Amino acid sequence: MHVLILGTASIIGRKLATVLVRFGVLNGTRVTRLMLADASEPEVPAELVPGDLRITTTAVDMAVQGAAQAPVAVRPDLIFHLAAIVSAEAEADFEKGYSVNIDGTRALFEAIRMLAAREHYRPCFVFTFPIATFDRSFPQVIEDDFIHAPQTSYGTQKAIWELLLDDYSRRGILDGVALRMPTICIRPGRLNRAALGFSSSVLREPLLGQEAVLPVDESLRHWHASPRGRWIPPARSNHADRAAGADHAWRLRHGGRADRGSLAYSRRSSGGADPARTRSCRWQDHRGLAGSFSPLPSPRVRISSRKGLR
Amino acid sequence: MHVLILGTASIIGRKLATVLVRFGVLNGTRVTRLMLADASEPEVPAELVPGDLRITTTAVDMAVQGAAQAPVAVRPDLIFHLAAIVSAEAEADFEKGYSVNIDGTRALFEAIRMLAAREHYRPCFVFTFPIATFDRSFPQVIEDDFIHAPQTSYGTQKAIWELLLDDYSRRGILDGVALRMPTICIRPGRLNRAALGFSSSVLREPLLGQEAVLPVDESLRHWHASPRGRWIPPARSNHADRAAGADHAWRLRHGGRADRGSLAYSRRSSGGADPARTRSCRWQDHRGLAGSFSPLPSPRVRISSRKGLR
Numbered sequence: 228m229h230v231l232i233l234g235t236a237s238i239i240g241r242k243l244a245t246v247l248v249r250f251g252v253l254n255g256t257r258v259t260r261l262m263l264a265d266a267s268e269p270e271v272p273a274e275l276v277p278g279d280l281r282i283t284t285t286a287v288d289m290a291v292q293g294a295a296q297a298p299v300a301v302r303p304d305l306i307f308h309l310a311a312i313v314s315a316e317a318e319a320d321f322e323k324g325y326s327v328n329i330d331g332t333r334a335l336f337e338a339i340r341m342l343a344a345r346e347h348y349r350p351c352f353v354f355t356f357p358i359a360t361f362d363r364s365f366p367q368v369i370e371d372d373f374i375h376a377p378q379t380s381y382g383t384q385k386a387i388w389e390l391l392l393d394d395y396s397r398r399g400i401l402d403g404v405a406l407r408m409p410t411i412c413i414r415p416g417r418l419n420r421a422a423l424g425f426s427s428s429v430l431r432e433p434l435l436g437q438e439a440v441l442p443v444d445e446s447l448r449h450w451h452a453s454p455r456g457r458w459i460p461p462a463r464s465n466h467a468d469r470a471a472g473a474d475h476a477w478r479l480r481h482g483g484r485a486d487r488g489s490l491a492y493s494r495r496s497s498g499g500a501d502p503a504r505t506r507s508c509r510w511q512d513h514r515g516l517a518g519s520f521s522p523l524p525s526p527r528v529r530i531s532s533r534k535g536l537r
Numbered sequence: 538m539h540v541l542i543l544g545t546a547s548i549i550g551r552k553l554a555t556v557l558v559r560f561g562v563l564n565g566t567r568v569t570r571l572m573l574a575d576a577s578e579p580e581v582p583a584e585l586v587p588g589d590l591r592i593t594t595t596a597v598d599m600a601v602q603g604a605a606q607a608p609v610a611v612r613p614d615l616i617f618h619l620a621a622i623v624s625a626e627a628e629a630d631f632e633k634g635y636s637v638n639i640d641g642t643r644a645l646f647e648a649i650r651m652l653a654a655r656e657h658y659r660p661c662f663v664f665t666f667p668i669a670t671f672d673r674s675f676p677q678v679i680e681d682d683f684i685h686a687p688q689t690s691y692g693t694q695k696a697i698w699e700l701l702l703d704d705y706s707r708r709g710i711l712d713g714v715a716l717r718m719p720t721i722c723i724r725p726g727r728l729n730r731a732a733l734g735f736s737s738s739v740l741r742e743p744l745l746g747q748e749a750v751l752p753v754d755e756s757l758r759h760w761h762a763s764p765r766g767r768w769i770p771p772a773r774s775n776h777a778d779r780a781a782g783a784d785h786a787w788r789l790r791h792g793g794r795a796d797r798g799s800l801a802y803s804r805r806s807s808g809g810a811d812p813a814r815t816r817s818c819r820w821q822d823h824r825g826l827a828g829s830f831s832p833l834p835s836p837r838v839r840i841s842s843r844k845g846l847r
Contacts, residue, residue, distance in 0.1 A: 321650075321708070340631075372684045372686070373684065374682045374683065374684045374685070375684070375685070375700075376682070376703075377700065377703070377704070378707070380704050380708075383700050383701070383703065383704040386700050387697050387700055387701075390685075390687070390693050390696050390697055390700075391693070391697075393686075393687070393693065394687070394690050394693040397688070398631070398690075
């Protein structure tokens with residue numbers, strides 16, 4: 228099986244690549260080729276020690292028209308699409324967000340459709356799906372049929388991804404899988420422009436003796452999962468088996484896995500660090516985030532049978 | 538006030554133009570200019586007798602890149618966007634549907650954004666919104682927060698329109714209004730490629746002594762409203778006043794207005810024609826429509842306060 232990871236530089240992309248190389252098998256099928264792509268040509272991570280797995284790297288800038296054709300032309304059987312302009316950046320730069328997140332993704336779908344029209348080609352297409360597609364009035368339990376009412380351009384773009392994924396899947400052009408993910412933290416590296424980047428930085432920076440900025444109220448509750456969490460289910464097991472159903476977007480049950488609680492609570496999972504050090508967080512009202520997140524109740528996600536899931 | 542109707546050839550476009558000319562006033566503001574646009578340059582309907590209202594006509598083919606800029610360049614204060622590739626045609630012709638319904642509509646939004654970036658311009662933008670954005674499992678009452686899970690490309694495209702309308706409105710680029718409409722019947726003219734076109738033809742053709750094809754079971758229940766119904770609320774009253782709210786897509790209460798019942802029932806409203814003549818309908822299973830529509834329960838639409846509506 229030939230696997231393409233678009234957005235390898237993301238934490239999910241890196242972890243996914245590592246898992247694929249380590250296990251070499253996906254749902255019982257041997258991975259023979261792994262193509263790692265990002266806006267800049269990615270390096271093969273040091274921890275990757277391929278056996279008979281062939282690893283290639285390539286630069287794919289989704290903002291460039293036609294760029295999506297090259298990685299699809301080699302006909303990957305499984306595509307993980309993790310490349311996106313993240314939330315706060317897509318909000319700050321309207322054109323860049325729509326160009327990469329909408330035009331780039333549609334170009335990718337279209338490249339697949341063009342191939343599919345000429346030959347038997349129908350890859351499995353997996354993308355991740357944030358809570359940004361919901362509005363602020365989270366119910367106690369987010370059912371699978373909870374309406375998408377995004378309050379950001381990023382959320383709008385991701386909701387459009389899912390609509391497109393459903394339509395292209397329904398037409399048999401690809402076999403779409405949408406994974407609804409909790410926020411991954413602690414992420415390594417520096418604070419990026421994701422609106423929820425603070426959920427990592429308020430834990431990560433104090434561990435390095437640096438000040439972090441908390442742009443929301445301390446009482447915030449939010450979904451999160453560890454980078455070592457079991458959030459790569461397609462690579463680990465087949466518990467995401469599709470049931471017969473009209474819908475082609477899956478939402479995996481991650482509620483039981485995501486830690487629940489306030490950021491204060493999450494200090495407990497921050498590697499046994501001195502809780503006092505996390506007090507160097509400074510509160511700052513920032514881009515209205517406090518308003519976006521404050522009413523979050525104890526989150527649980529259930530899978531609705533309406534969506535043809537089990 | 539300058540009003541643009543894109544898609545004047547549609548029944549809604551024609552009726553809307555007639556109403557605007559007859560009343561000359563919209564929500565208390567005088568209409569001074571009316572631009573009628575369609576893929577082919579429309580004729581000014583005979584029933585339109587403008588007083589001091591200036592009427593212009595123009596051809597705007599939404600499939601042509603850049604075509605959206607011309608009608609926006611004259612800075613209409615109010616835009617009704619009714620131009621679309623209809624349901625069965627968008628399903629049969631994937632590329633045409635996406636080209637007109639997605640690329641064309643985005644180009645229109647972008648033309649407005651480009652103007653808005655340079656000067657104070659923020660038109661009111663109204664579009665109509667079909668039930669095709671829902672999946673088949675209609676609940677007894679469709680609340681405003683019932684999830685969009687379209688099962689056709691047309692429904693997908695219209696659901697994307699609403700997401701875009703919300704995002705562009707939230708950013709202050711335009712003042713978006715999405716009207717959820719019942720199916721309008723009896724429509725004049727010939728059967729078009731709308732999936733629900735039969736709801737008109739099974740009443741219209743028998744009245745002309747012609748055979749009509751009913752592609753669904755006779756027991757089908759469906760929303761519909763008469764062409765003379767009060768489905769042009771912005772032109773008639775201001776009962777669609779916006780309440781303060783995060784969402785910018787309105788859904789008007791049309792449930793109370795739309796006739797309810799089976800197609801057999803709707804004979805009653807077909808102008809007193811001989812019911813026996815409507816028996817010349819021939820049943821035909823057609824494009825899976827029967828499966829799409831059969832489980833429709835007594836429809837009612839309520840407006841949810843969650844959406845900032847009243």
